[in-house]
Amino acid sequence: MYFKNFREYLSWLYFQYLLITGIYVLEPWEKSIFNSILFSAIAMVVYTSYVFIPIHLRLALEFFHEIFGGQPESTMTLMN
Amino acid sequence: MTESSGSKLLNGEACQRTLRGKNAGKNGFVKNHCVFEHPRKYRRPTERSQNAAPNSSLYKKPFSESFEETPLLVAVLTYMGYGILTIFGYFRDFLRHWNIEKCHIAHEREQQKDFVPLYQDFENFYTRNLYMRIRDNWNRPICSVPGAKVDLVERVTHNYNWTFEHTGKVVKDVINMGSYNYLGFAENTGACASAAIETTHAYGVGVASTRCEIGNLDIHEELEQLVARFLGVESSMAFGMGFATNSMNIPPLTGKGCLILSDELNHASLVLGARLSGSTIRVFKHNNMQSLEKLLRDAIAHGQPRTHRPWKKILIVVEGIYSMEGSIVRLPEVIALKKRYKAYLYLDEAHSIGALGPNGRGVVDYFGLDPKDVDIMMGTFTKSFGAAGGYIGGRKELIDYLRCHSHSALYATSMSPPVAQQIISSMKIIMGEDGSTLGKDRLRQLSENTTYFRRKLREMGFIIYGNDDSPVVPLMLYMPAKIGAFGREMLKRNIGTVVVGFPATPIIESRARFCVSAAHTREMLDTALRAISEVGDLLQLKYSRRERPLSTPGWTYEESLLQD
Numbered sequence: 001m002y003f004k005n006f007r008e009y010l011s012w013l014y015f016q017y018l019l020i021t022g023i024y025v026l027e028p029w030e031k032s033i034f035n036s037i038l039f040s041a042i043a044m045v046v047y048t049s050y051v052f053i054p055i056h057l058r059l060a061l062e063f064f065h066e067i068f069g070g071q072p073e074s075t076m077t078l079m080n
Numbered sequence: 081m082t083e084s085s086g087s088k089l090l091n092g093e094a095c096q097r098t099l100r101g102k103n104a105g106k107n108g109f110v111k112n113h114c115v116f117e118h119p120r121k122y123r124r125p126t127e128r129s130q131n132a133a134p135n136s137s138l139y140k141k142p143f144s145e146s147f148e149e150t151p152l153l154v155a156v157l158t159y160m161g162y163g164i165l166t167i168f169g170y171f172r173d174f175l176r177h178w179n180i181e182k183c184h185i186a187h188e189r190e191q192q193k194d195f196v197p198l199y200q201d202f203e204n205f206y207t208r209n210l211y212m213r214i215r216d217n218w219n220r221p222i223c224s225v226p227g228a229k230v231d232l233v234e235r236v237t238h239n240y241n242w243t244f245e246h247t248g249k250v251v252k253d254v255i256n257m258g259s260y261n262y263l264g265f266a267e268n269t270g271a272c273a274s275a276a277i278e279t280t281h282a283y284g285v286g287v288a289s290t291r292c293e294i295g296n297l298d299i300h301e302e303l304e305q306l307v308a309r310f311l312g313v314e315s316s317m318a319f320g321m322g323f324a325t326n327s328m329n330i331p332p333l334t335g336k337g338c339l340i341l342s343d344e345l346n347h348a349s350l351v352l353g354a355r356l357s358g359s360t361i362r363v364f365k366h367n368n369m370q371s372l373e374k375l376l377r378d379a380i381a382h383g384q385p386r387t388h389r390p391w392k393k394i395l396i397v398v399e400g401i402y403s404m405e406g407s408i409v410r411l412p413e414v415i416a417l418k419k420r421y422k423a424y425l426y427l428d429e430a431h432s433i434g435a436l437g438p439n440g441r442g443v444v445d446y447f448g449l450d451p452k453d454v455d456i457m458m459g460t461f462t463k464s465f466g467a468a469g470g471y472i473g474g475r476k477e478l479i480d481y482l483r484c485h486s487h488s489a490l491y492a493t494s495m496s497p498p499v500a501q502q503i504i505s506s507m508k509i510i511m512g513e514d515g516s517t518l519g520k521d522r523l524r525q526l527s528e529n530t531t532y533f534r535r536k537l538r539e540m541g542f543i544i545y546g547n548d549d550s551p552v553v554p555l556m557l558y559m560p561a562k563i564g565a566f567g568r569e570m571l572k573r574n575i576g577t578v579v580v581g582f583p584a585t586p587i588i589e590s591r592a593r594f595c596v597s598a599a600h601t602r603e604m605l606d607t608a609l610r611a612i613s614e615v616g617d618l619l620q621l622k623y624s625r626r627e628r629p630l631s632t633p634g635w636t637y638e639e640s641l642l643q644d
Contacts, residue, residue, distance in 0.1 A: 001617050022161030024561035025213040027240055
């Protein structure tokens with residue numbers, strides 16, 4: 001496929017999306033329901049990953065650091 | 081000496097028995113002396129290609145038939161698409177149930193709400209929620225002869241295919257890739273048409289009586305003799321309806337205590353006939369001779385269920401060309417099996433008569449076999465001859481028996497004389513008895529068109545099913561939305577095609593089916609191919625993962641470059 005411009009390419013991509021998901025045959029209001037559900041789900045996934053992944057990464061790093069990190073000196077404190 | 085050989089034998093047998101017991105896991109497993117070797121069992125069939133036939137000695141020319149495997153991703157996406165549409169279907173049914181939206185199609189009546197529901201099964205759901213959305217691709221009204229080109233009545237819908245309105249305009253000269261007009265005899269001018277008109281003046285349009293009573297005309301006798309000569313059989317019989325030829329002629333042939341071995345993709349008329357006959361029906365895999373042989377051997381070894389009496393008759397029912405797969409029956413192998421196991425063979429040549437073989441005499445002619453090896457030759461006049469009705473050919477005893485016992489001979493009105501005349505004229509043209517080479521030309525044109533069209537589509541990278549010589553060309557679409565999109569986009573480009581979806585095919589194997597005709601010129605085919613390629617790019621239909629021949633860049637790429 002050759003495209004004149006980016007816009008045409010985008011419209012072709014949207015057409016492929018319509019065909020593969022099967023919503024090409026749906027009525028416009030059904031299409032908008034499907035799109036809004038799908039895109040809100042994607043948006044939520046993106047948002048949650050933006051919010052929570054850094055926290056989880058930090059926690060994981062700390063956890064592994066504790067396991068594999070060097071022996072902390074504090075465990076060798078004197079008992080007197 | 082004798083003792084030792086005896087014990088050897090016994091030991092050998094015992095060994096065999098234990099081995100067999102281990103392998104089969106049940107008694108009475110039929111010994112393996114099959115004509116056709118079983119292929120290795122645990123091979124993963126990457127491609128259902130049948131290029132290398134195991135019994136190539138039976139064929140006079142290469143028999144190449146292929147069914148490329150569905151790409152996995154496409155299959156997954158197809159199921160996903162059906163899943164989404166099904167969810168929306170349930171949603172719409174929910175809205176209809178609570179009267180939030182109006183139901184346009186037949187539904188349960190208020191007064192009958194405590195009765196058994198009538199519109200609840202899957203087929204109704206499918207019609208309401210999937211078929212109706214793309215219904216504009218089917219049942220398009222036409223207003224001209226459905227020859228190589230056809231005029232369509234333009235129609236629009238304002239409520240998403242629930243109702244249609246005619247705009248009063250006509251879509252002119254749509255290239256017709258959907259009619260079973262293999263030899264191009266669907267014409268309203270020419271020798272056949274004028275002969276039919278003359279016959280109408282001489283005989284009228286019908287006598288409204290059965291052949292047994294006062295409906296038998298000399299033109300029918302003439303037709304039957306001609307059909308018998310055309311097929312190379314002793315005798316034949318013509319019926320006014322092709323579907324009834326199948327569904328009403330199997331019941332007199334077989335009955336209780338008989339076995340019918342039927343191909344899994346046989347046409348509905350054959351299935352109906354087999355069911356009406358009351359015989360036991362067993363289904364073998366499509367065109368799979370190992371499967372057929374296994375069923376035959378089991379049938380002979382075990383006989384009827386429970387009583388174990390031998391079957392009275394075993395009838396193998398196959399078609400010449402399968403209209404949805406475009407495959408040709410492996411007739412030489414079927415005949416070899418039939419002879420070896422003493423079964424009868426019923427061959428439905430609905431699509432193959434006229435369309436195959438150097439003389440247009442169907443699949444028997446195509447393989448160069450003797451028509452007498454086929455016990456019952458059935459076919460229709462609807463396709464290649466541009467008429468209506470069907471015939472049965474075979475030995476004289478068979479035809480005489482059918483004349484007395486067939487329901488469609490006893491109770492149906494006889495064929496209309498103009499229709500009979502159309503068949504006589506077109507058949508004589510095919511046989512060359514009109515003193516011209518028109519018939520030969522048409523046959524040659526059809527086979528050239530078929531080869532050309534199939535080769536081009538394959539080169540473009542579509543998945544094409546079936547035999548290389550079959551004029552029925554299925555092009556795989558797979559996804560539900562692409563069925564609708566393909567039909568609409570092709571009509572926009574002024575080409576009429578048939579798209580086929582679920583009830584006629586397995587749910588994921590939706591396809592478009594082209595029927596090549598002798599009436600198509602090379603220019604028409606090129607126009608159609610260009611449009612198909614364009615739509616194929618637009619809808620991403622070029623699924624084939626076969627290596628395409630590199631040496632033929634051809635006009636398609638150049639032209640598509642120019643267009644873009």
